Amino acid sequence: MADQTYRRLETEIETTITLSVYDFGVVEEFKDELHTFSRRYEALDIRSFFSDNVDCNQVAFFEDDTFGKGVKTWYKPARFGTISSTSNHSGWGCKPLIEN
DSSP: OOHHHHHHHHHHHHHHHHEEEEHHHHHGGHHHHHHHOOOOOHHHHOOOOTTTOOGGGGTTTHHHHHHHHTTEEEEOOSSSSSSTTTOOOOOEEEBBBBOO
């Protein structure tokens, strides 16, 4: 169903598409690591809460090898704009960090 939905959206939408399906049986195996990431990320306290989510993979301490388990992601970048050159997405969304 997710694949069919992605294919339909892909033909109709010009902006970014990120569709992820999580196998919670697998995700549960790394829930402690996910909780640790979440706490470290929240402690930064420099998130832009009013911005769209970005790929958590942009956070330096995001463990893609760990957090990629049990996640199937369909991704298409926008056809225009600053992130149109990205080709993949971790499936996890985070609020962007405020840059000084």
